Each structure stands twice: as C-alpha cells, then as structure tokens.
Amino acid sequence: MPITEYHAKYFAHELSKRGSPTSIEKLAGTLMDARVDLNPHQVEAALFAFKSPLSNGAILADEVGLGKTIEAGLVLSQKWAEGKKRMLIVVPASLRKQWSQELAEKFFLPSQILEAKSFNAAIKAGNLNPFEANEILICSYPFAARHAEKLMLVRWDLVVLDEAHRLRNVYKTQNKTARALRTALTNVPKVLLTATPLQNSLMELYGLVSFIDEYAFGDEKSFRSQYSRMTSPEQFGELKGRLQPFCHRTLRRQVMEYVKYTNRQPITQEFRPSDDEQALYDMVSDYLQRPSLFALPNAQRKLMTLVLRKLLASSTFAIAGALDSLANKLQRQLKDNEQLVNRLEGLEADFETLEEYEDELEIEEEQQPLSADDIAAIEEEIADLAAFRELAVSISENAKGMALIDGLKAGFDKATDLGAEQKAIIFTESRRTQDYLVRLLSENGYADKLVLFNGSNTDEQSKAIYKAWIERNQGSDKITGSRTADMRAALVEHFRNTAQIMIATEAAAEGINLQFCSLLVNYDMPWNPQRIEQRIGRCHRYGQKHDVVVINFLNKANAADQRVYELLDEKFNLFSGVFGASDGVLGAIESGIDFEQRIVEIYQTCREPGQIAFQFEELRKELDEQINQAMDDTRQKLLENFDAEVHDKLKVNLQESKAYLDKYSQWLWEITRFVLAEHADFSLAEQSKNYRFELTQLPNGANPAIPLGIYEIGKDIEEAHVYRLGHPLAKQVVQQLTEVNTPAASLQFDLTNHPQQVNALQAMVGQTGILSLHKLAITGADTEEHLVFVGVTDEGEMLNADQMRRLFSLNAINLGPAEIADTSEQYEAQKQQILGDVEGRYAAYFEQEMEKLDHWADDKRNGLKFNLKDLDTQIKDLKRQIRGSKNLPEKLAFQRKAQKLEKQRDEAWREYDEQAREVEQKKDSLLDIIEQKLQMNTTEQHVFSIRWSLI
Numbered sequence: 043m044p045i046t047e048y049h050a051k052y053f054a055h056e057l058s059k060r061g062s063p064t065s066i067e068k069l070a071g072t073l074m075d076a077r078v079d080l081n082p083h084q085v086e087a088a089l090f091a092f093k094s095p096l097s098n099g100a101i102l103a104d105e106v107g108l109g110k111t112i113e114a115g116l117v118l119s120q121k122w123a124e125g126k127k128r129m130l131i132v133v134p135a136s137l138r139k140q141w142s143q144e145l146a147e148k149f150f151l152p153s154q155i156l157e158a159k160s161f162n163a164a165i166k167a168g169n170l171n172p173f174e175a176n177e178i179l180i181c182s183y184p185f186a187a188r189h190a191e192k193l194m195l196v197r198w199d200l201v202v203l204d205e206a207h208r209l210r211n212v213y214k215t216q217n218k219t220a221r222a223l224r225t226a227l228t229n230v231p232k233v234l235l236t237a238t239p240l241q242n243s244l245m246e247l248y249g250l251v252s253f254i255d256e257y258a259f260g261d262e263k264s265f266r267s268q269y270s271r272m273t274s275p276e277q278f279g280e281l282k283g284r285l286q287p288f289c290h291r292t293l294r295r296q297v298m299e300y301v302k303y304t305n306r307q308p309i310t311q312e313f314r315p316s317d318d319e320q321a322l323y324d325m326v327s328d329y330l331q332r333p334s335l336f337a338l339p340n341a342q343r344k345l346m347t348l349v350l351r352k353l354l355a356s357s358t359f360a361i362a363g364a365l366d367s368l369a370n371k372l373q374r375q376l377k378d379n380e381q382l383v384n385r386l387e388g389l390e391a392d393f394e395t396l397e398e399y400e401d402e403l404e405i406e407e408e409q410q411p412l413s414a415d416d417i418a419a420i421e422e423e424i425a426d427l428a429a430f431r432e433l434a435v436s437i438s439e440n441a442k443g444m445a446l447i448d449g450l451k452a453g454f455d456k457a458t459d460l461g462a463e464q465k466a467i468i469f470t471e472s473r474r475t476q477d478y479l480v481r482l483l484s485e486n487g488y489a490d491k492l493v494l495f496n497g498s499n500t501d502e503q504s505k506a507i508y509k510a511w512i513e514r515n516q517g518s519d520k521i522t523g524s525r526t527a528d529m530r531a532a533l534v535e536h537f538r539n540t541a542q543i544m545i546a547t548e549a550a551a552e553g554i555n556l557q558f559c560s561l562l563v564n565y566d567m568p569w570n571p572q573r574i575e576q577r578i579g580r581c582h583r584y585g586q587k588h589d590v591v592v593i594n595f596l597n598k599a600n601a602a603d604q605r606v607y608e609l610l611d612e613k614f615n616l617f618s619g620v621f622g623a624s625d626g627v628l629g630a631i632e633s634g635i636d637f638e639q640r641i642v643e644i645y646q647t648c649r650e651p652g653q654i655a656f657q658f659e660e661l662r663k664e665l666d667e668q669i670n671q672a673m674d675d676t677r678q679k680l681l682e683n684f685d686a687e688v689h690d691k692l693k694v695n696l697q698e699s700k701a702y703l704d705k706y707s708q709w710l711w712e713i714t715r716f717v718l719a720e721h722a723d724f725s726l727a728e729q730s731k732n733y734r735f736e737l738t739q740l741p742n743g744a745n746p747a748i749p750l751g752i753y754e755i756g757k758d759i760e761e762a763h764v765y766r767l768g769h770p771l772a773k774q775v776v777q778q779l780t781e782v783n784t785p786a787a788s789l790q791f792d793l794t795n796h797p798q799q800v801n802a803l804q805a806m807v808g809q810t811g812i813l814s815l816h817k818l819a820i821t822g823a824d825t826e827e828h829l830v831f832v833g834v835t836d837e838g839e840m841l842n843a844d845q846m847r848r849l850f851s852l853n854a855i856n857l858g859p860a861e862i863a864d865t866s867e868q869y870e871a872q873k874q875q876i877l878g879d880v881e882g883r884y885a886a887y888f889e890q891e892m893e894k895l896d897h898w899a900d901d902k903r904n905g906l907k908f909n910l911k912d913l914d915t916q917i918k919d920l921k922r923q924i925r926g927s928k929n930l931p932e933k934l935a936f937q938r939k940a941q942k943l944e945k946q947r948d949e950a951w952r953e954y955d956e957q958a959r960e961v962e963q964k965k966d967s968l969l970d971i972i973e974q975k976l977q978m979n980t981t982e983q984h985v986f987s988i989r990w991s992l993i
Contacts, residue, residue: 046789046856047782048986050716052829053709053850054779055817055985057767059827060124063092064883070702072119074710075766076112077148077757079584080703081301082696083292084109088116090290091233095823096887096975099232099254101206103239103291103681106575108301109584110235111144114202117233118178119149123768124825126199127176132223133204135182136395136573141204142180143530143554146522150768153178157185171195183208187219190226198230206234209253210246213262224253239289240681244269244281247680251288257894258288260901267908268901278679284897287890291681300696304560305589306582307460308617309452310607312596313445319358320599322433326354326361329426331646336375336420337368337427348642349393352471355603356566357443360472362434363392369427372420375412392473394497395548442595443482446565449593450543453561462588465537466561467544469577471568479545479565491542495533508532517751518761530554548573557585563593569606569638571614578616592617601651605658606641613665707733707755710772714765717741717775732756737771745770784986788860791852791992802848806992811835813846814865814987818873820880822978823887829985830872832865840868849990860989877978884976891972895965906954913947 061067069088073080083104091100091113102113118129131141131153138155145151154160156172156179164172173179173189173196186193203209203223212220232254240247248265251258259265269281294303315323329335330347338346353360367389389396412420446468454464470476473496483492494501499508508525511532515521522528537544538558548568562581568574582590594617597603610616644657711733715724723736733755740748753765765772793803813833820826833841920940927933 044853045712045716046854047716047779048784048787048789048856048988049850049854050713050779051782051784051986052815053713054776055815055829057706057709057713058776058780059817059829060819060825062826062883063089063095063824066698066702068092069116069120070699070706071767072116072123073699074703074706075123075150075768076116076119077150077764078109078112078115079757080696080699081109081112081297081584082699083297084113084116085699087113087290087292088120091117092120092824094287094887094890096891096972097231097255097287098229099234099288101234101236101239101250101254101289103236103289105292105294106237107294107303107579107583108292108297110237111141111204112148114204114233114235115145115149115151118145118200118202119151121200122151122178127178128174128196128199129178129201130173130186130193130196130198131178131180131202131204132183132186133180134208134572135184136576137204138180138182140576143527145178146524146527150764150766151178153180156181161185161189183219183223186226187222190222193223193226198227200231200233201227202233202235204235206236206250206253207238207246209234210236210239210249212249212253213245214249220249220253228256239291240676244272244676247285247289251285254288255894257898258284260898260905263908264901264905267904272676282680284894285680287894289681293682301584303620304582304586305620306578306618307456307589307591308611309449309456309591309593310596311445311449311452311593312598313441314598315441316437316439318433318437319441322358322361322430322437323354323600325430325433326350326365327645329430331649336416336423337372344639344642347646348638349389349396351642351645352566353393355597356470356472357440357475357478358434358437359440359478360392360474362431363474364389365427365431365434369424369431372424372427376417376420376424393471394473395471440478442565442597443478445595446479446482446563447486449563449595453563453591453593456591457561457588460560460589460591462560463558464561465542465544465559466563467537467546467556467559467581468563468565469546469548471548471566473547475566476545476547483543483545488543493533493537493541493544495530495537495544495546497547499529499533504529504533507536511535515761517749518763554580555583555585556580557583557587560586560588561591561593565595567594567607567610569610569641570635571610571616571637574610574614574616601654602645602648602658605654609658609662609665613662706767710765710767711755713779714772714775717778726752730754733765734762735765741774744774786860786862786987786989788857788989788991789854790857791849791854791990793852794993796852800848800851802845803852803992806835806841806845808992809835809837810989810991811841812862812865812987813841813849813990814862814869815985816869816873817983817985818876819981819983820877820978821981822880822884823975826880828876830869830876832868832872833990834865834868849992852992862987862989865987873982877980880978884978888972888976892969895969899962899965903954903958906950906958910947910950910954913943913950917943917947 057071061070066085066089069085073085078084087102087104087110091102093100102110104110104113114131118131121127121129133141138157142153142155145153154175154177161172171192173192209217209220209223211217212224215221234250234254236250239250245262245266248259248262269277272278272281294301330338330350335343338350350361350364353364450466453466457464457466468479470479476494476496480492480494483489493507494504499505508529512521512528520528520531522531533544534554534556537556544556544559559581562578564574564577568577578590578592594607596607611618640661644654644661648654648657711727714722714735718735718737718741721737721739721741723738726734726736734752735754736752737748737750739750740746748771749763752762753769753771754762755765763769767773767776793800793807811834813831816830816832818828818830820828831841831843831846833846835841917940920936920943924933924936924940927936
C-alpha cells in the first residue's frame with residue numbers, strides 16, 4: 043500500500059522548510075547532503091554561528107584536529123541552500139587548494155581561487171570587480187588586503203577567515219593586513235576559525251572580537267584598564283560573559299568518546315653526505331652568503347635564498363637544475379644588457395609551493411641598465427655557477443637516497459608490527475628530487491609499486507591512471523569535470539588499491555585524505571611546523587585505524603640541520619604522541635613562512651657550530667616567550683566549558699542529529715519513489731538494502747543535464763550518483779510536490795499492518811476525525827518556517843503534534859473527496875503560540891544586544907573618565923610640588939604647568955560631556971537598527987485538509 047499525495051506533499055514541505063536557528067533542524071538538510079561523518083561538536087559549532095541573527099559573526103575556536111573546516115563548511119552549505127551565494131574564504135596561501143577541494147568533495151559547493159593571474163584575467167575580460175561572483179571565492183590574506191577597496195564594494199552574505207589568529211593584533215597600527223580587512227568587512231557576517239584565539243595577551247581576544255563587532259568592547263584603552271590585571275573570579279566571570287556570544291570552543295578530550303585518535307611514532311634515519319656532496323653544499327652555501335649577487339637581486343634575495351637552500355638540502359639533482367636556471371638567466375641578462383625583473387620565473391616547475399611564498403612575501407620588481415663593472419661581475423658569477431653545477435651533475439648517488447632504502451624497510455617492518463598495510467607516502471619539496479627517487483626506488487625493488495603525485499602529473503603513468511579512472515567512473519558523481527580534482531582522485535585511488543608507495547611533492551599535502559596509509563616519510567623536511575603538521579595530517583586524521591609512523595632524515599654532518607630537527611621535534615612535538623603539535627605551540631607562529639625566514643637567517647649568518655647553537659638557542663627562547671604557558675589558565679577560565687556540561691550536550695546533539703538524518707533520508711526516498719515511479723527502477727533498494735534506484739528516463743520538465751543511471755542516498759557512495767536534497771533531480775521532485783493539487787479528501791491510515799509499534803497512535807485505532815496542515819513563514823531578523831498541524835477526533839478531542847506527524851508515518855489509501863469542518867480557530871491558537879515563542883526568542887536577542895551596547899557605552903564613558911582621572915592626578919602632583927618648592931621662579935613654572943593642565947581638564951570635561959551624549963545617540967541609533975531587524979512579518983499557506991480514520 044503506497045503513500046498518498048498528501049504524505050508526499052507533507053514530506054516535501056518538511057524537506058524544504060527553513061528551520062529555526064536554535065534547532066538542529068536548521069542544519070538537517072545540509073547534514074544530509076554533506077559527505078562527512080556526523081560529529082556532534084561540529085553541528086554544535088555550526089549552530090553557534092547561526093545563534094543570533096543580529097550577530098556579525100562568531101569565532102569557532104575548537105582545538106586542532108576537530109574539523110573547524112567542516113564546521114565552516116556546514117555554515118557555508120546552509121547559506122548556499124538558502125540562496126545566499128556571495129561568500130568569501132580568506133586563508134593562508136598554502137590552504138587555498140585544500141579548501142576548494144574540501145568544499146567540492148564534502149559539500150558539493152563550487153568555488154574559485156582568486157589570485158593575481160585569475161583576478162587580472164577577469165578584469166581584462168570585462169569584469170570590473172572579480173569579487174562579484176556566483177560561486178564561493180577563496181583567496182589569501184595578502185591578496186584580500188591588497189584588494190580591500192574592491193572587497194568593500196560587495197554585499198557579502200558570509201566571509202570565513204581561516205587561521206584567524208593572524209588578525210588578533212588588529213588593534214596595533216602596524217598590522218596593516220588585519221586593519222585593511224577589518225575596514226573592508228565592517229558589518230559583514232564573519233566566521234573566524236582559529237585554535238588559538240588567545241596566545242600571549244588578553245588584548246588578542248579584544249582584537250579578534252573587535253574584528254567581528256566594533257561594539258563588543260569600548261576601545262583598546264578602556265579594555266586594558268578593565269581587564270589587564272585579572273585577579274578576581276568576578277572579573278573572569280564578567281569577561282567570560284561578554285565573550286560567550288562570540289566565541290565557541292571544544293577540546294579534544296571532550297570528544298574522545300566518538301572521535302578515536304591513534305599515535306604518531308617517529309623513526310630518525312641518519313646519514314652522512316659523501317665528500318663531493320659536502321663540497322657542493324659548502325660551495326653553494328658560501329656563494330649564498332656573499333654580500334652581493336646578481337643572480338639574487340635585493341628585492342628577491344630573501345625568497346630566492348630560502349628556495350635555493352631548500353633545493354640544496356633536497357638533492358644534488360634539485361640544486362643542479364636551479365643553478366642551471368640561474369646561470370641561463372644571467373646569460374640572457376648579459377645579452378639584453380639590462381636587469382631581468384623576475385629571477386624566480388621557471389623555478390615553480392621544480393619548487394611547486396613558490397607561488398604561496400611569492401604571495402606572502404610580495405616581491406617587488408626592479409629594472410636597471412648594466413655598467414661595465416656589472417658585466418664583469420656577472421661573467422664571474424656565471425663561471426662560479428657553472429662550476430657548482432658541474433660538480434652537482436657529477437654526483438650520481440645521494441647518501442640521503444641510500445638512507446631512504448634502509449628507512450623504508452624499517453618503516454614497513456614497523457607498520458607490519460602495528461597491523462597496518464605496507465603503504466608509504468614520501469614527501470619531497472622538489473620535482474627533480476621526485477624524479478631521482480623514482481629512479482632510485484625502481485632500481486631497488488619497487489619498480490611496479492610507485493605512483494607519483496605533483497602539481498601537474500603530466501607523466502605517462504599518471505595520464506594512464508587518469509584515463510582508466512575516467513572510463514571506470516563514467517556516469518557517476520565521482521567525476522567533477524575538473525581535470526585537477528579528478529586527477530587527484532584517480533591517483534589517490536590507485537595508491538589505495540594498487541601502488542605501495544606514493545612519491546609526492548607538497549601538492550599532496552593539500553586537501554587529500556590518506557587515512558588508509560600509516561607510514562609517512564619526510565624525505566625533505568620543511569622548516570615550517572604548520573606545513574609539517576599539514577603533511578602528517580593527511581594520514582594521522584579522523585578515521586585512521588593504526589598508529590602513524592613518521593620517518594625523518596638527519597644529516598649528521600650539518601649542525602644547523604640537526605638544530606632545526608631538535609626544534610621541530612622537542613619544541614613543536616610534531617612527530618610523536620596522540621595529537622602532534624599543540625594549538626598553543628603552532629599558534630605561536632602567525633606565519634610559517636616568517637618562521638622559515640628566521641631559520642634561513644641563521645643558515646646565512648652562521649658558519650661555526652658554536653654560532654649555530656647560540657642562534658638556535660636564541661630562537662628557542664623567543665618561542666618560549668611566545669608559547670606563553672601562563673596564559674593556559676586564563677584560556678581555560680575564559681574559553682572552556684565544564685566537561686560534564688559539554689559531554690551531555692554533545693550526546694543529546696548526536697542523538698537528535700541522527701534522528702533527523704534518518705527521517706530526512708526516509709522522506710526523500712518516499713517522495714522520490716512517489717514521483718519517479720514510472721521513470722526509475724526501485725527494485726535495486728531491495729537487493730542492496732540501501733536507498734538505491736536507477737533513473738531510466740527523465741520526467742517531464744526535468745533539466746536535460748540530469749544524468750540517467752544509478753542513484754543512492756548516503757555518505758560513502760561508490761559507482762553511483764549521490765542522491766541528496768541539493769541534487770537537481772531531488773530539487774525538482776520536492777518542488778513538484780509542494781505545488782501539487784491536494785483537495786480535501788478522506789484518508790484511511792493503516793496501523794494494523796505497520797511493521798513497527800507506534801504507541802502514540804494505539805489509543806486512536808477505530809477513531810475518525812479531521813486534520814489540516816498549514817505553513818507559517820516568519821520573516822524578521824531571520825526567516826523560519828513552521829508546519830502547523832491542527833487535528834481533532836469526531837468526539838471533539840484535540841490531537842497533539844506528535845500524533846498527527848506519526849499518522850503520516852503509516853501507509854494510507856485515499857477514499858475520495860470529503861467535507862471538512864472549519865479548523866481556523868484552532869490553527870489561530872497554535873499560530874499565536876508559535877509567534878509568542880519567536881517573539882520570546884527575539885526579545886532574548888534584543889536583550890543580548892542591549893546588554894552588549896550598555897557595556898560598550900560604559901566602556902566608552904570609563905575610557906573618558908580615565909583621561910580625566912589622569913589629569914586630576916597630574917594637577918594634584920604639581921600643586922604638591924608648588925607647596926614644597928622654596929624657589930619663586932620654580933613655583934611660577936609649576937603654577938603655569940598646573941594652569942595649563944587645568945585648562946586641558948576643563949576641555950576634557952567638555953569633551954566628556956559631548957562624547958557621552960554622542961555615545962547615547964549612537965546607542966539610540968543602533969537600537970533603532972535592531973528594532974527594525976526584529977520586525978516580524980508572516981505569510982501563511984493552507985497545505986491541505988483531510989478526514990482521517992485509523993484502522
């Protein structure tokens with residue numbers, strides 16, 4: 043016995059309605075569509091971001107590894123579903139691809155990375171403001187700040203700022219990037235993501251919160267005067283109360299019941315370079331330390347030195363290519379008799395992360411004609427570079443490469459002991475080193491077990507893997523149409539199913555999931571701890587079943603390399619333990635690239651082991667100051683909730699979320715079967731025990747781009763289209779049913795043959811009555827929709843909402859048209875109750891905003907009083923000095939100073955009165971805006987009315 047059109051229409055309205063911001067129902071559709079495991083702390087965080095429609099944003103500050111990207115993805119996805127598509131994500135340059143990939147794979151959201159090339163191309167094509175777009179835009183911090191004026195012209199629906207601790211010093215005038223962004227994004231809804239909202243000073247919290255809402259606190263001076271000396275529990279309580287509307291934080295220990303973590307286990311593989319390798323290192327190192335170099339012009343020298351030192355540490359093959367490139371550019375320079383603008387051009391083919399360094403360091407260009415002395419010096423430099431290159435090319439075997447063979451064996455043995463598969467990912471920072479490792483491993487027993495992963499993957503093996511993958515997945519949602527995304531998916535699948543070793547450049551550290559692999563080799567060690575954490579996080583992540591073995595290489599002949607390793611291991615704790623680097627430690631480094639530059643300075647300025655040891659000790663001390671343990675207690679008191687309270691809330695959250703997902707999946711399945719009964723084969727569901735069907739023909743009016751084939755509702759779907767609420771086919775089904783004609787009819791519901799017991803309906807068996815369904819939309823600070831059932835038995839007994847909803851969980855037959863008595867009075871009573879509830883919520887929003895503005899006004903007044911008090915103190919001191927002075931000229935000088943200060947005090951009093959009035963006026967105007975936002979408008983729709991009977 044099938045469902046009726048009344049069931050289908052009700053389900054369609056449930057699936058398409060806008061939920062209340064206080065309920066998990068708000069996110070139910072988004073959760074159903076997202077290809078992510080349900081973790082209640084992420085749902086809680088996403089709901090927090092929607093908590094008050096009057097708010098300008100939230101700081102989501104969960105500890106590292108709890109999925110702040112997923113939390114933001116849920117918020118972005120929900121906004122997208124509501125038709126709000128003007129959204130921007132600002133991230134460190136190294137995370138742009140990862141964000142784009144995660145949005146596409148986990149939330150089916152389209153995005154575009156904006157950087158100089160695409161931005162300028164869009165402008166040339168006639169788009170005067172490339173920030174005006176109908177897909178989610180992703181850009182780096184420096185890029186967003188550079189184009190702040192254009193950012194300001196867009197009416198953003200949401201801006202997400204990842205690694206937002208970069209903004210915590212926005213109150214300092216020298217933090218130009220943060221200040222430019224704050225100005226550009228004033229009054230824009232924002233979500234800030236950071237595991238470390240508080241690192242060294244309470245002023246950082248002031249900075250982050252003021253970035254979201256300039257009325258959260260008065261100003262910098264008043265905040266300092268109130269909270270710089272936190273001594274009493276009352277002070278902590280007051281500040282915590284003021285922070286709570288803005289900041290949400292969950293700790294890893296609070297979620298370990300349902301998020302399981304494995305360990306990291308390090309192996310250090312030591313090696314000593316050959317005499318020729320050491321000679322090459324010394325020669326190139328001495329060259330890089332020269333005071334002036336034509337191959338490294340001043341504007342680009344810092345960055346080029348960093349890149350060349352990384353390639354030098356990578357392999358002789360990597361540095362040989364770079365030396366060749368530099369010599370060729372100098373030759374071209376002599377030929378053209380002028381300075382070449384960009385020495386870095388071409389290096390990105392080998393060192394793939396060059397673009398992010400350029401973006402962060404903003405290289406300036408320079409161009410000047412050459413003198414005779416310049417030409418002679420360049421010729422000499424070319425000869426040196428040629429000699430270095432000749433030595434590099436003559437070295438056919440690298441000591442580190444040979445150590446890799448032993449390291450892999452030790453790593454695979456360890457993985458086997460831990461019960462893991464023998465799979466390894468090897469990271470290098472150089473494409474040329476990657477080619478060398480392919481040759482080396484192929485000659486040592488791994489010839490048919492390798493797969494490459496880099497920024498272009500133009501090698502023959504990758505092309506063949508990609509072609510086979512496309513053919514295998516034709517007609518499924520796995521194919522995105524983006525060659526880059528599909529190539530990544532194909533190579534990862536080949537690694538999982540076929541290959542034993544993936545040799546990857548830094549491109550693989552961005553946005554791919556390698557939880558099936560538990561052996562990671564840092565063949566080249568980045569100096570950026572955030573980059574290392576990102577690499578290890580590809581394997582050591584939620585879903586990893588085994589401890590992850592991390593192999594690092596250590597050059598025993600290089601004192602600086604050893605010190606870098608000690609720092610990364612002992613200070614950052616990157617390679618061992620359950621969680622890797624802690625928030626506090628990683629958060630101490632605002633920019634990993636700046637940290638790398640600091641290490642390059644040591645390589646550049648120190649020659650003796652004693653100097654190197656001293657400089658690294660100084661760097662360690664600097665980190666100790668930044669990693670402020672004293673702030674831990676403050677962080678806990680201000681930002682963390684009690685374990686029991688959080689645990690209980692998350693447990694309820696998990697149960698509610700699962701219930702909604704089950705219900706939504708079932709409703710979507712039922713209405714799809716109802717609408718597509720003649721256009722699809724649903725027998726696959728019985729065979730697979732899943733919500734699975736084959737679309738054999740398109741229904742009338744369907745988008746012709748909708749593919750035929752197999753569809754399935756769920757998360758980990760293989761060889762089928764993912765059927766979800768946001769899919770064009772599902773959207774058409776829902777829309778068709780919300781508009782279907784449903785005249786008054788008599789329905790007979792069948793409880794007797796229902797497979798489960800429904801206690802709420804047992805007492806109603808044999809009864810009859812009437813029931814009507816209405817849709818009430820309330821538009822105000824936010825839009826929310828309520829489905830309102832009104833039901834009564836023929837004996838006059840009112841049905842409750844649960845009974846009426848459960849009736850529609852039963853099958854029924856339509857017995858034909860029916861006469862329905864008027865139920866408008868009962869509907870009106872329920873409507874008023876809902877409006878009362880919403881008004882109560884709006885009153886709470888209003889009260890919260892009022893409290894915030896009262897605090898703000900008090901802060902401003904206190905700041906003004908602080909100035910007056912300071913002047914009074916100075917005047918009293920001068921008068922005391924006048925009384926104590928025996929010298930007339932001195933007395934007169936003091937008196938003149940006192941009079942001058944008294945004039946300043948009088949002016950300050952006048953200013954105080956004036957500004958106090960301005961504060962009140964500002965407060966009044968803000969209240970007018972709030973009042974306007976809280977105006978409620980309602981629209982109502984009668985969905986259907988029926989006579990019912992229950993057998």
